[in-house]
Amino acid sequence: MKKVFQIALGVIAAIGGFVDIGELVFNVQAGAQFGYLLLWCVVVGVIGIGVYAEMCGRVAAIAGRPVFDVVRTRMGFGTALVTLIASQVVNLMTLAAEVGGVALILQLLLNVDYALLVVLAFMVFLLMMWFVPFGGLERIFGYGGLGLLVFVVAALHLHPNWDDVAYGFVPHWRNSALYAYFIVGVIGAALVPYEVYFFSSGAIEEKWTKKDLGLNRANAILGFGLGGLLSVALIMTSAQVFRGLNVEPKFLGTAAMTAEHTLGQTGLLIALAGMFFAVGGAAVEVCLSGGYSLAQFLGWEWGKYRRPREAPRFYFAWIVFLGLAFVVVATGIDPVDLTEYAVVFSVLALPLTYLPILLVARDRTFMGDHANGKIGGFLGWLYLVIIFVIAVAAIPLLLATNGGG
Amino acid sequence: MAEDRMDLSYRVLDDQLVDVDGRRCGRVDDLEIDGDVGGPAYLSSILSGSGTWPQRMPRRLRRLGVRIFGKAVVGRNLIRVPWSQVEDIDTAITLRAPARELGLAQGDDHLAPLIERLPKS
Numbered sequence: 001m002k003k004v005f006q007i008a009l010g011v012i013a014a015i016g017g018f019v020d021i022g023e024l025v026f027n028v029q030a031g032a033q034f035g036y037l038l039l040w041c042v043v044v045g046v047i048g049i050g051v052y053a054e055m056c057g058r059v060a061a062i063a064g065r066p067v068f069d070v071v072r073t074r075m076g077f078g079t080a081l082v083t084l085i086a087s088q089v090v091n092l093m094t095l096a097a098e099v100g101g102v103a104l105i106l107q108l109l110l111n112v113d114y115a116l117l118v119v120l121a122f123m124v125f126l127l128m129m130w131f132v133p134f135g136g137l138e139r140i141f142g143y144g145g146l147g148l149l150v151f152v153v154a155a156l157h158l159h160p161n162w163d164d165v166a167y168g169f170v171p172h173w174r175n176s177a178l179y180a181y182f183i184v185g186v187i188g189a190a191l192v193p194y195e196v197y198f199f200s201s202g203a204i205e206e207k208w209t210k211k212d213l214g215l216n217r218a219n220a221i222l223g224f225g226l227g228g229l230l231s232v233a234l235i236m237t238s239a240q241v242f243r244g245l246n247v248e249p250k251f252l253g254t255a256a257m258t259a260e261h262t263l264g265q266t267g268l269l270i271a272l273a274g275m276f277f278a279v280g281g282a283a284v285e286v287c288l289s290g291g292y293s294l295a296q297f298l299g300w301e302w303g304k305y306r307r308p309r310e311a312p313r314f315y316f317a318w319i320v321f322l323g324l325a326f327v328v329v330a331t332g333i334d335p336v337d338l339t340e341y342a343v344v345f346s347v348l349a350l351p352l353t354y355l356p357i358l359l360v361a362r363d364r365t366f367m368g369d370h371a372n373g374k375i376g377g378f379l380g381w382l383y384l385v386i387i388f389v390i391a392v393a394a395i396p397l398l399l400a401t402n403g404g405g
Numbered sequence: 406m407a408e409d410r411m412d413l414s415y416r417v418l419d420d421q422l423v424d425v426d427g428r429r430c431g432r433v434d435d436l437e438i439d440g441d442v443g444g445p446a447y448l449s450s451i452l453s454g455s456g457t458w459p460q461r462m463p464r465r466l467r468r469l470g471v472r473i474f475g476k477a478v479v480g481r482n483l484i485r486v487p488w489s490q491v492e493d494i495d496t497a498i499t500l501r502a503p504a505r506e507l508g509l510a511q512g513d514d515h516l517a518p519l520i521e522r523l524p525k526s
Contacts, residue, residue, distance in 0.1 A: 063496045072432065073419045077461035080419075131525060299421050299432035299453070301513060308526040310428075312516035366496060 007215050011223040013142025018227020019234070020282030021101040021252070022094075022189030024275060025339045027231055028255045029404065030182045031238025032245075036160075036168030037179075038186050039235055043169060045190025046228035048386065051379045052191075052354055053199045054220035055361040055372070060203035061212050063366040067200045067357060068296035074356035083352040084297045087193055090349050091290045093342035094194060095321065096328035098283035099125065100335030104252045105276045109269075122326050125283060126319070134205045134304040141281025147274025151233035151255075154262040158240040165236065181397040181404050184390050185340070188347040190231065191387070196353065197289040201296075205305050213370070237262070250405075252336060287325070291318030340403055347394040350387045358384060411494075413448070421497040422453060422486070422509065429497075430504035435460060437485070448488050451498070453509060456483030484508045 030038040056067055065073075072080040103117040110117070128137065199220075208216065237258035256275060260268035288304070295302035295314045302314040329335070358380045362372040372380060411417070413436060422431045434457040440446035456477030459470030477483040486500065486507050493499040504510040520526050 065496055069421060077419065077434070077458065078463060130523075299429060301429040301510065308520045308523065309517050312513050312520040315520060316516055 003214075007218045009139075010215055010219050011226070012146065013138050014219045014223025015227045015230070016142040016145030016148070016278065017138070017281050017285070018224055019145065019148055019230045019278045020189075020192070021098050021279050021335070021339045022192055022343045023231050023234055024101070024252060024255050024279070025336055026182065026185035026189045026343060027234040028238040028242075028258075029250075030186050031235040031240075032242035034179060034182065035239040035243045036165050036236065037172070037174070038182055039165065039168035039232060040171040041183050041186035042190065042228055042231045042235065044171075044386070045187040046224060046231070047379070048187070048191050048383045049195060050220050050224045051376070051383055052196055052357060053224060054217060055376065055380065056196050056200035056357050057203045057208070057216035057220055058213060058370060059357065059360050059367070060200040061208040061216060062210060062368070062370045063360065064204065065360065065366070066204055066292065066296050067197050067353065068293045070360045071353065071356045072297055074359050075352070079352070080297060083349065084293060086349040087197070087293060087353060088290060090342060090346040091194055091197075091286050091293070092321065092324055092328065093338055093345065094192065095283060095286040095290065095325040096333070097335045097338040097342050098279050098286060099325055100329045100333075100338065101252055101279045102276060102283060103329070104335055105272055105279065108253045108256070109272050109276070118326070118329050122322065125280075125287065126322060129284060129287065129318070129322075130308075130315075134202070137281075137284050137304075138202070141277050141284060144277025145274055145281055147270050148230045148233075148278055150259050150263065150267055150270040150274060151237050152229060154259045154267060155233045155236040155240070157262045158237065160236055160240060168235075177397060177400045178404065180393065181401040184347060184394050184397055185343055185404065186235075187386075187390060188343045188394070190228070191350060192343065192346050193349050193353050194286045194289040194346075196357065197293055198285040201289070201292040201303075205303050207305075210370070250336060287318050287322050290321035291315070337403070341398075344394045344398050347387070347391050351384065351391055354384055354387060416494060417451075417498065420494075422451070423497045423499050424504040424507070424509065425492070425500060425502055426504075428504055428510065430500075430507075430509035431484070433498060434458065450488055451486040451491070453484045453486060454482045456481070480508060481511075 027042070059065055059070060068084070071083050075083065099121050100118065102121045103114055106112070106117045106121065107114050132140070203216065234255060238255070241258045241261050256268055256271040259271035291314050292302060294317050300313045301311040303311060306314070308315040360366055361380065362377055364371045418433055418436060420433050421429060422433060424430045431453040433451050434454060435452040436448060437450040437452055438446050439449040455474045458474045459467045462470045475482060479485065484507065486509070490501050490507065491498060492501045500507065505514065
């Protein structure tokens with residue numbers, strides 16, 4: 001019974017932790033531009049992140065290897081170095097976007113100067129990440145992010161035309177570069193690479209073993225799957241409120257407006273609070289992922305389960321990473337624009353990250369009986385192809401559509 | 406592959422080094438093989454540290470690698486761990502001595518006094 005309860009808590013945190021600024025930007029715009037038509041991309045993205053998170057959680061639990069250990073040992077020094085640089089650039093852009101996003105959300109709640117809130121947000125993250133243990137961070141932000149469930153309530157409250165919704169879940173093509181750009185964006189927002197860095201390192205932080213494979217599966221499939229519902233709700237509410245109004249929601253607050261439109265002031269407050277925790281949680285995850293990746297590549301001691309004095313370079317690395325993100329935000333760049341670039345560029349780093357995970361997850365030398373089965377293997381290779389296609393298309397589409405604008 | 410053989414690039418190269426106290430202390434950045442020409446060759450040491458990295462890069466980029474990562478200085482950015490210090494080869498390479506004795510994880514040891522001054526460190 002205790003085990004079931006533990007698994008349920010993990011799943012709840014995974015649901016709340018699923019959505020980040022990438023979904024808030026891409027899905028809301030996708031709904032406004034194309035109605036329900038891109039809902040199928042959420043399904044594609046959610047299955048993909050579920051499959052790969054499950055694999056790297058399993059590799060961490062059985063072989064004790066986190067993602068960048070696997071990248072380094074399977075791809076060799078040169079390719080692993082290129083992967084490290086690419087993923088750290090994307091991590092930095094994402095971190096800056098998330099922290100800038102938190103400041104934007106706080107501005108809507110508190111009506112205080114943005115620059116001041118940026119400084120405040122950085123101080124709060126620094127102190128929380130230093131003092132609060134790993135499990136605490138996961139729970140605070142994961143549970144808080146459940147506020148986003150208000151979008152599910154709003155989507156149902158607006159009485160959608162279910163025939164249209166169902167049609168949106170059927171993959172179909174439109175001859176438009178903008179449509180293709182949003183396919184890349186919505187799938188890419190679900191597949192951001194830091195999620196797998198964090199998920200696998202988290203498995204080692206929490207000392208997962210063979211006994212935790214059930215928890216791993218529940219988190220990856222149920223947690224991320226249900227988290228995908230929030231992602232669907234963002235597209236649906238935006239489609240219902242903004243579609244046909246010729247509105248291009250370029251502000252983060254627009255997402256929350258759909259909740260206000262439906263459920264009034266209370267809806268708005270719950271939505272903003274949910275967004276604050278979801279985006280804040282993502283900031284913590286990306287920041288730690290920056291430290292994890294570097295430390296694992298170089299073989300340093302790492303982990304929040306170690307005290308700072310036991311893993312000084314790891315702690316120093318994520319603090320420097322947070323500082324660099326502050327510099328990026330301080331240039332005054334718009335977090336929403338930065339999010340778009342971060343998601344599109346992260347798609348480029350995906351094949352280099354996912355291939356080694358797949359290679360180790362199927363390797364019986366390290367995984368024994370827990371190596372990929374037929375279904376896992378098939379989905380793994382299928383998604384590698386999908387990722388490769390969207391990686392090739394990402395930059396040309398970004399240029400052709402002028403960043404979706 | 407026969408059971409008494411081991412593919413070094415698959416099982417050892419690039420792997421995590423863990424010392425006798427369970428502390429992560431670098432990676433197997435390169436391997437050193439000794440012996441005379443025509444005679445038997447044997448694996449003498451694990452090399453760890455940024456001094457080895459230029460050699461791991463494509464030939465054309467090695468000069469650039471030296472500029473970025475610096476020249477190899479044995480004992481500082483290139484640590485030689487005798488193969489006899491290896492206790493076990495599993496998903497990590499476990500060593501028989503503490504990292505400090507082997508000259509590994511010096512970066513952590515240098516940074517530790519600074520971090521220790523902070524609260525709750």
